Amino acid sequence: MAKGVLVDLTKCVGCGSCTVACKLWNDLKWDPQNPTVGDKVKLNDKNWTVVGRHEVKDKDGTPVWRFVKQQCFHCKEPACASACFAKAFQKTKEGPVIYYPHLCVGCRYCMVACPFNIPKYQWEKTFPLVTKCQMCSTRVAKGEAPACVSVCPAGVFKYGDREALLKEAKSIVAKDPKYVNHIFGEQEVGGTSWLYLSDIPFEQLGFKTNVTHRPLPSFTEKYMQATPYVAITWGAILTGLYHYTKRRNQIAKENNKNIKA
Amino acid sequence: MQNQADKQKQMTRRGFLKMMGGIGLAGITASIAGCSTDPAGGKGWMPQQYQVASSWPIQVKGRVPIDPNNPSIVRDDQKCILCGQCVEVCEKVQTVFGYYELPIKDDITCVNCGQCTLWCPTAAITERDDTARVLAALKDKNMHVVVQTAPATRVGLGEEFGMAPGTFVEGKQVAALKKLGFDAVFDTNFSADLTIFEEGTELIRRITGDLKEPLPQFTSCSPGWVKFCEYYYPDLLPHMSSCKSPQQMLGALIKTYYAKEKGIDPEKIFSVSIMPCTAKKFECQRPEMNSAGKHVGKPALRDVDAVLTTRELARLLKSQGIDINNLPDAKYDSLMGESSGAGLIFGATGGVMEAAIRSAYFLITKQDPPAAFLNLTPIRGLKGCKEAAVDIPGVGTLKVAVVHGLSNARPVLEAVRKKEAPWHFIEFMCCPGGCISGGGQPRTSLPPSDTVRQARINSLYNADANIYKERKSYENKEVLALYEKFLENPNSHLAHELLHTEYVDRGKKLTAKKTV
Numbered sequence: 100m101a102k103g104v105l106v107d108l109t110k111c112v113g114c115g116s117c118t119v120a121c122k123l124w125n126d127l128k129w130d131p132q133n134p135t136v137g138d139k140v141k142l143n144d145k146n147w148t149v150v151g152r153h154e155v156k157d158k159d160g161t162p163v164w165r166f167v168k169q170q171c172f173h174c175k176e177p178a179c180a181s182a183c184f185a186k187a188f189q190k191t192k193e194g195p196v197i198y199y200p201h202l203c204v205g206c207r208y209c210m211v212a213c214p215f216n217i218p219k220y221q222w223e224k225t226f227p228l229v230t231k232c233q234m235c236s237t238r239v240a241k242g243e244a245p246a247c248v249s250v251c252p253a254g255v256f257k258y259g260d261r262e263a264l265l266k267e268a269k270s271i272v273a274k275d276p277k278y279v280n281h282i283f284g285e286q287e288v289g290g291t292s293w294l295y296l297s298d299i300p301f302e303q304l305g306f307k308t309n310v311t312h313r314p315l316p317s318f319t320e321k322y323m324q325a326t327p328y329v330a331i332t333w334g335a336i337l338t339g340l341y342h343y344t345k346r347r348n349q350i351a352k353e354n355n356k357n358i359k360a
Numbered sequence: 361m362q363n364q365a366d367k368q369k370q371m372t373r374r375g376f377l378k379m380m381g382g383i384g385l386a387g388i389t390a391s392i393a394g395c396s397t398d399p400a401g402g403k404g405w406m407p408q409q410y411q412v413a414s415s416w417p418i419q420v421k422g423r424v425p426i427d428p429n430n431p432s433i434v435r436d437d438q439k440c441i442l443c444g445q446c447v448e449v450c451e452k453v454q455t456v457f458g459y460y461e462l463p464i465k466d467d468i469t470c471v472n473c474g475q476c477t478l479w480c481p482t483a484a485i486t487e488r489d490d491t492a493r494v495l496a497a498l499k500d501k502n503m504h505v506v507v508q509t510a511p512a513t514r515v516g517l518g519e520e521f522g523m524a525p526g527t528f529v530e531g532k533q534v535a536a537l538k539k540l541g542f543d544a545v546f547d548t549n550f551s552a553d554l555t556i557f558e559e560g561t562e563l564i565r566r567i568t569g570d571l572k573e574p575l576p577q578f579t580s581c582s583p584g585w586v587k588f589c590e591y592y593y594p595d596l597l598p599h600m601s602s603c604k605s606p607q608q609m610l611g612a613l614i615k616t617y618y619a620k621e622k623g624i625d626p627e628k629i630f631s632v633s634i635m636p637c638t639a640k641k642f643e644c645q646r647p648e649m650n651s652a653g654k655h656v657g658k659p660a661l662r663d664v665d666a667v668l669t670t671r672e673l674a675r676l677l678k679s680q681g682i683d684i685n686n687l688p689d690a691k692y693d694s695l696m697g698e699s700s701g702a703g704l705i706f707g708a709t710g711g712v713m714e715a716a717i718r719s720a721y722f723l724i725t726k727q728d729p730p731a732a733f734l735n736l737t738p739i740r741g742l743k744g745c746k747e748a749a750v751d752i753p754g755v756g757t758l759k760v761a762v763v764h765g766l767s768n769a770r771p772v773l774e775a776v777r778k779k780e781a782p783w784h785f786i787e788f789m790c791c792p793g794g795c796i797s798g799g800g801q802p803r804t805s806l807p808p809s810d811t812v813r814q815a816r817i818n819s820l821y822n823a824d825a826n827i828y829k830e831r832k833s834y835e836n837k838e839v840l841a842l843y844e845k846f847l848e849n850p851n852s853h854l855a856h857e858l859l860h861t862e863y864v865d866r867g868k869k870l871t872a873k874k875t876v
C-alpha cells in the first residue's frame with residue numbers, strides 16, 4: 100500500500116527539528132545564505148526541506164504566525180518522472196518519488212515539469228545533479244517513517260497508508276471547524292503522498308493552489324514544448340545520450356537493478 | 361569485481377560524452393565520482409531513538425523552538441544532533457514547552473531561562489554573545505564603563521578556569537574586571553541589600569493593609585520566573601512585588617545616583633552586568649527598564665546596556681589573555697560596592713527569603729534578630745519547595761515558602777489561585793538551585809548536577825557565615841547612605857520611580873494548557 104504523510108500545520112511550532120533530521124539523514128551540507136527555518140527560507144540542492152514562517156491573520160483577523168514545512172509532495176502521478184526519459188525519477192510502490200543519480204543525464208526536464216518547482220540543480224558543482232526530497236525511501240522501505248516525520252516533537256505529522264490518512268483527514272476537517280475545508284494534496288495534480296491540513300487558507304501560506312486536479316503526466320508533452328531552448332541547444336547531445344542511456348538501462352535490466360519500467 | 365569493471369567502462373564513456381558536450385552540463389553524474397547505483401539520499405546518520413519501524417511515539421524527541429530574535433539564547437543548527445535534551449529540560453523541569461495549546465499565536469513561548477544551554481550536549485544552544493559590544497565600549501575613550509557582578513558569578517567563574525566547583529573567586533573576579541578596563545566595579549549584592557529594604561517594606565505594608573495588594577507577596581528578582589508568571593498566571597500578577605530585580609535597581613542608580621555623585625553625564629555611561637542568567641539579557645531590554653533615562657529626560661537611555669553571562673565573561677577574559685588564577689584579590693569600588701552576607705545569599709535558592717527574614721525582624725522590632733534567624737536551615741538546600749514559619753514579636757507568625765525550578769512553582773501557584781495558600785511571602789526562582797545554577801553559569805556538569813549546585817550553594821553560605829563582616833542588609837552602610845543622600849526612605853516617591861516596576865499580561869500570547 101502506498102504510504103503518505105499527513106501534515107497538520109496548526110500544530111507546528113517552528114522548531115526546525117525536521118529540517119535538521121533531513122540534513123543528518125541525507126548528509127546534506129548547510130547553506131548559511133539560505134536558512135532552513137524562518138522568514139528567508141529557500142529550497143535548494145542542499146535544503147531538501149524547509150520550514151517557512153508566515154505572518155497571517157486568523158479567522159478573527161488577529162495576526163498569527165504559521166510555520167509551513169515544504170518538501171517534494173511525492174505526487175501519485177509525478178510529472179517529474181514522466182518527463183524524465185532517462186528514468187532517473189521513479190515512483191516507488193511505497194509512495195516516494197525517488198531519484199537515481201547514476202541514471203540522470205542532467206537535462207533538467209524534471210525541473211521544468213514539476214508543477215511545484217521542487218527539483219533543484221547543483222549549479223555550483225562541476226558534475227551537477229538534480230536533487231530533491233526522497234521521502235527517505237530507504238527508511239520507508241524498512242517500514243520506518245521519513246527522518247523529518249520521526250523527529251517532530253509537536254505531533255505535526257502522521258505517517259501511514261495514504262488512503263487511510265486521507266480518510267482521517269476528512270473526518271478531522273468535518274469535526275473541527277477550525278480547519279479550512281481543503282486537504283491539500285487530496286486532488287492537486289491528481290493527488291500527492293503528502294497531505295496537508297490548515298486553519299489558514301492554503302494560498303495565504305504560499306501553497307500553489309491553482310494547479311490542475313488532473314494528473315500531470317498527461318500534460319507533459321506541453322511542458323516539453325515550453326522549453327525549446329533546452330531541446331534545440333542540446334538536442335543532438337541528448338539524443339546521443341538517450342541512446343546511450345537506453346543501452347545502459349538494458350544493462351541495468353539485465354543486472355536486475357533499479358529499473359522498474 | 362565484474363560490476364566495478366562495468367562502472368569503469370561506463371565512466372569512460374561518460375567522460376567522452378561529456379567532452380563532446382563541451383561543458384559540464386550534460387549527463388555528468390555521481391557515477392563519475394565513482395559512486396553507486398543507489399537512489400539519492402539516506403547516507404547520513406540519525407540518533408538511535410529515531411531508528412524505529414514506523415513513527416512510534418518515543419520519550420525524547422526533537423528540540424525546542426527558538427525565535428531568531430530571542431534576546432537571550434541562540435542556536436547553531438549545524439551543531440544540533442536532535443538529542444532532545446533541550447525539550448526535556450524545557451518541558452519537564454521548566455514546564456514551558458508543551459504547556460500551551462496549538463496552534464501558537466504570534467510568539468514562541470520562552471522564559472529565556474537558558475536552562476537548555478546547560479543541557480545541550482553539543483553547545484548548539486548558547487547565550488546571545490554580547491562580548492563584542494562590551495569590548496567596543498571598553499575601547500571607547502569617551503565612555504565611562506561601569507560593571508556590576510551578581511552574587512552567583514563569584515562561585516561559578518572559577519570553574520571556567522579549572523577550579524573546583526563552587527570556588528569563591530570574588531576578589532579575583534573584581535581584579536579581572538579592573539584589568540579589563542572597567543572604570544568602576546560595583547556589586548549587585550549591594551542592590552540585593554537594597555531590595556530587602558524595598559521589598560521588606562512592601563511586605564509589611566501589605567500585611568498591615570497600608571498597601572491594598574494581596575498576600576502572599578511573590579519575589580520578583582528572577583526575570584525568568586517573572587515572565588513565566590506573566591505568561592501562565594497573569595491573574596496572579598498583583599501578588600508580585602513591584603520591586604525591580606537587583607540588576608535593574610543598580611542599573612537605574614548607576615545613571616542617576618552615581619552619575620550625580622561623580623558628576624558624570626549619564627549619556628556617557630555604559631552600564632554592564634555580569635550575571636549567571638540569560639533571562640537578564642531579556643530583562644534589561646524590557647521597554648520599561650529606562651527609569652534613569654526618564655528621570656534625566658533622556659528616555660532612550662537604558663538602565664543596563666549589556667549583560668554578560670559568567671561564561672561570556674570567561675570567554676572575554678581568555679580572549680584578552682587574563683587568567684584569574686594568577687590575579688591577586690581586589691576590592692569593589694565604593695558608593696555601591698559594599699555588601700552583607702544577606703545580599704550574597706540571594707544567589708542560592710532560599711537566600712532572598714532568609715535575607716528578608718533577617719531584616720524584617722529588625723525593621724519591625726528595631727532589634728537584631730536571634731541567632732537562629734542567621735541559619736534558617738528549613739529553607740536552605742535543594743528540595744523543590746520549602747517552607748518555614750518564624751515568630752516576629754508584634755506581628756505574629758510569618759509563614760513563608762521557597763520554590764525553585766518552574767515545575768515546582770505550578771502547584772504552589774495553583775494553591776494561590778484557589779486561595780488555599782497559607783503563606784505571607786513566597787520566593788520563586790526560575791532555575792533549579794537558584795541563580796547559582798542559572799542558564800549562564802559554567803557547564804561544569806552535563807546536564808547540571810546537584811553536586812555542582814550544592815558546592816556553589818555551600819560556598820555562598822560559607823562566605824556569609826565566615827568571610828563577610830556584615831550579615832544583615834540593614835547593616836550595609838552604603839545602602840543607608842544612599843537613602844540618606846538620595847532616596848530618603850524605602851518606598852519613597854523617588855524609590856518608586858527608580859526601583860519599582862510594573863508587569864505585562866502575556867496571557868494573550870498563548871492559550872495555557874490546563875495542567876492540574
Ligand code: SF4
Binds near residue numbers: 214
Ligand atoms: S512534487 Fe514535483 S518533484 Fe515531487 S513528485 Fe511531484 S512532480 Fe515530482
Ligand code: SF4
Binds near residue numbers: 116252255
Ligand atoms: S519538527 Fe514538527 S514542529 Fe518542528 S518545525 Fe518540523 S513540523 Fe514543525
Ligand code: SF4
Binds near residue numbers: 425449450456457471
Ligand atoms: S530558555 Fe528556558 S524557556 Fe526558553 S527554550 Fe530554553 S529552557 Fe525553554
Ligand code: SF4
Binds near residue numbers: 440447479480481
Ligand atoms: S539539546 Fe542541543 S543538540 Fe540536543 S536537540 Fe536541543 S539543540 Fe539539538
